[in-house]
Amino acid sequence: xxxxxxxxxxxxxxxxxxxxxxxxxxxxxxxxxxxxxxxxxxxxxxxxxxxxxxxxxxxxxxxxxxxxx
Numbered sequence: 001x002x003x004x005x006x007x008x009x010x011x012x013x014x015x016x017x018x019x020x021x022x023x024x025x026x027x028x029x030x031x032x033x034x035x036x037x038x039x040x041x042x043x044x045x046x047x048x049x050x051x052x053x054x055x056x057x058x059x060x061x062x063x064x065x066x067x068x069x
Contacts, residue, residue, distance in 0.1 A: 042061060049058040 042064065046058065046061045046065075049055075049061060
């Protein structure tokens with residue numbers, strides 16, 4: 001016994017947020033959350049460097065944080 005052939009409709013690809021239709025190609029909500037996630041990961045890296053006693057990595061993290069001051 002064979003399964004009947006299933007035909008799936010082909011749907012168009014989803015629209016890209018950064019398409020040519022958007023004049024700026026800028027998604028402020030995405031950019032905000034992306035920056036927040038990156039800063040959070042940086043702080044987690046600093047905490048981990050302190051726990052591990054990795055001074056070289058800690059100095060590199062602080063050098064990067066100084067760019068925001």
